[in-house]
Amino acid sequence: MPSYKTEAINLRSARFSEADKILSVFTKERGKVSVxxxxxxxxxxKYGGRLEVLGYNNLFLxxxxxxxxxxxxxxxESFHSVREKERSLGTGLYMARVLYYFLEERVPHAALFxxxxxxxxxxKRGxxxxxxxxxxDVRLADIEGFLPIERFSSELRSRINSVQTGPDTPRFSREEMENIDLVLVPGISEHVGKDVSLWKNM
Amino acid sequence: MEKHVIPPRFSAVLRNRSFIFLWAAQMLSQLADRIYIYVLVLAAYTLTHTNLGVSVPMLSFGIPSVLFASFAGVYVDRWNKKYTMLVSCLLRAALIFLMLILLKSSLVWIFFVSFAIYTIAQFFAPAEASSLAEIVERENLILANSLFMTTWMWSSVAAFGVGALLVSAFGNDNTLIISSVLYIISSLSILFVSLKYSVHNPESSVRTVKKDLLAGFEFIRRSSIIRHALFKMFMITSALAVVSMLAIQFAEQYIGIGAQNFGYLVIVAAAGMLFGMWMLGRLSHFFKKGHIIFAGFLMTGSCLMLLSQTKNLYLAFFYCFVLGVGNILINATLQTTVAHNTPRSLRGRVFGIQNMLINFAFTVPVVLFGVIADYFGLDTSILLLGIILFIPAAMVLVDPQSRIA
Incomplete structure (x- = not known):
């Protein structure tokens, strides 16, 4: 049985039999893998809290x-601080769920990772x-080639474009967030096969 | 990501170097393909002197496209699309050279080599459609698709004429060599296409083809936009395939130009496609895709209903022209909708399945309407076809999901 080492972020974890766990992890080299x-x-x-959802580990498989x-x-990186705050945990879980349903098993996707x-x-930065x-949502749709940029208002479009290369996330106003959701949520929901609007904080 | 949203322009599409090379490759391979078919049908007839003999090469084109198109899409998603197209052209060129030896031998060999050529051809179309979505700006894709479709039609029409000229001037063998050389030039053209994004998939050996193919079908099942787009594409392609089949009888019995001149109707429809392409360039900036498709179906459906009642030559030509316009409005818009709404990691599979559906549209509906035309008459069958095309248009009014695609 060949073994390998990979960087992975935990997407989902479920108890299996009496003492085991089945995890779905997003690995850097092999995409989504069930473990x-x-x-x-x-x-x-021996794993302690490393198998919690959103944990970023080196796995030996x-x-x-x-x-x-x-x-x-x-x-x-444990992202413990992300899990501690309710709102950031909600966003973290939202992204993990979207990726869980979006990714195909064992299809590497370095850009999405x-x-x-x-x-x-x-x-984690706050x-x-x-x-x-x-x-x-915007970056996911852009990477996967289904971002309908023409449907955003011109101000929002330039705002998204200007921060693409910057280190920080722009702080969108409530109106801008509604605009993004209106344009992207139906598309992402179609791709993951679930209504993703129910998974968001707002 | 695009920085500005500008109206779609043909000039912008034609300035794109990669697009020009891909476009040239498409035209050359299409021309090579049709010339090859021409020689093959001729050779099969010379060998057997029967209609059944002619149908053998036809089967070798049809069977792989229905059986393998969807599987080919799986490999297109796994492999580098540029090299998939390139190798597909080179292999076809090599097999046509092989056909030079087999052409006078046996129909069985002709069948098997043609079968291999058309199995390889199944990899080209989804790789080409996926690549087109990568190299053309999002807002210009609709125009790029309309250019591709129009030239596809024109090279198909022209190739039979060119095939006839080449065969009479140089004979079968040399015409096959020309076809093969066209494939080689097409592959050279592909070499100059630069793809921004290409899926590299080192894990593909672990995944099964069946699993990947099912993922493609699952995506189509859950995406109502893609589902509706493929359904509409199937409807319009079936209708046009049926019309092409009925055109021979229509030309002879209704407008009295003789069965041998049915090609004029096809040429007029192809001219309509050119006009439709120009119109699409104007319309796509002002109207939503769903509205263009709705108008296209209304136009095509009404036109077929009117065509069924006419015996006037000029009116028939006019209706064929409008059919060409409607076809490009619907097909180019639907093709763009599919590309815009499919994740790039799945595009090969979705285009492969689309290819399979389109090839299927050329078989069963054509046979079905052939029977209907024999039993109920030509006018009833064309009228029925027109009425059927109102279904996708009516769906837009009833189902909001259908409005998007």
Whole structure:
């Protein structure tokens, strides 16, 4: 059974049998991968809190037929502060859910991995969670080639364009956020097969 | 991401170097393909002297396009699209050279080599459609699609004439060599296309083709925009395939120009496509895509209903012209809708499935309407076809989801 090491962000975690966990992780090199972590639910588990959703780890995995088997996890960044605040947790979970449904199994997507990590870092930095969620939507649609930029108002368009290369997320007004949601939510909902507007904070 | 939103312009599309090379590649490969078909049908007839013999190469074109088009899309998503197109052209060129030896031998060999050529051809169309969406600015894609479709039609029409000229001037063998050389020039043209984005997928060996294909179908199932667009595309393609089939009888019995001159009706429709392309350039900035498609279906449906009742040559030409206009308005807009609403990682599969549907539209509906025309008459079948085309238009009024595509 070939084993490999990869950077991964946890998208979803569910209990499996008595002591195991099944995780869905977004890896940098292999895209979305389903992983089984044996004995992860035992109190004496070696993984500790590393398998929480939004955790960013170095994973050591053995490739399986359907599920890869986790043997070791090392924290790169825990994003503990993101999970502590209700609003940033909401945005983090929103992005994780969208990606969980959007990504195909084992299709690498370096650009989306970078986007997700960048947005989590923005949340950790304390950027406005609602604006981060909208920036995530815009960038996701842009990377995947379905961003209807012509449907945004000209001010919003130039604002989005001007901050594309900047380090910070722009703080969108409520009106701008509504404009972004109006244009992008139906498209993203179609692509993930769920109504994503129900997952947002606003 | 685009910095400004400007009205779509042909000049902007034609200034795009990659687009020009891709466009040239499409025209050359289309021309090569049709010339090859011409020689093959002729060779099959010379070998067998039967209509059944002629249908053998036809089957070798039809079967791979229905069976393998969707699978080809899976590989298009996995592979580099530029090299997929390039290799597809080069392999077809090589197989046509091989056909030079087999042309006089046996119909079975002709069938198998043609089958291989058209299986390889299935990789070209989805790779080309996906690449087009990458190299043309979003706002200009509708015009780029209309240019592609119009020249596709024109090279198809022209190629049969060119094929006849080449065969009479140089003979079958040399015409096949010309077809092969056209494929090679087409591949050279592809070499100069620069793609901004190409999926590199080192994990593809782990995933199965079936799983990937199902993901493509699942995307279409849950995306109502794509579902509606593909349904409408199937409807309009079926209608035009049926009209092309009925045109022979129509030319002879209704407008009295003789069955051998039905090509004039096709040429008029192709001229309508050119006009439609120009019109689309004007309309696309002012109207929503859904409205253009709605108008296109109303126009095409009404035109077919009127065509079924006419025996006047000039009116028939006018209606064919309008059919060409309607076709380009609907098809170019739908193709753009599909590209705009499909994630780039899935475009190959969606275009592959679309290709399969389009090829299917050339088979079953054509046979069905052939039977209807034999039983109920030509005018009834064209009238029925016109009425059927009102269904997608009516859907727009009833179902809001259908309005988007």
């Amino acid at each position: 089984i972590a044996k004995s992860a639910c035992k109190p004496s588990s 053995a490739a399986g037929k359907n599920l890869d088997i986790l043997s070791q996890a090392e924290t790169i 970078g986007l997700f990590l960048g947005c989590l870092k923005a949340l 950027d406005d969670p609602d604006s981060v969620a909208r920036m995530f």
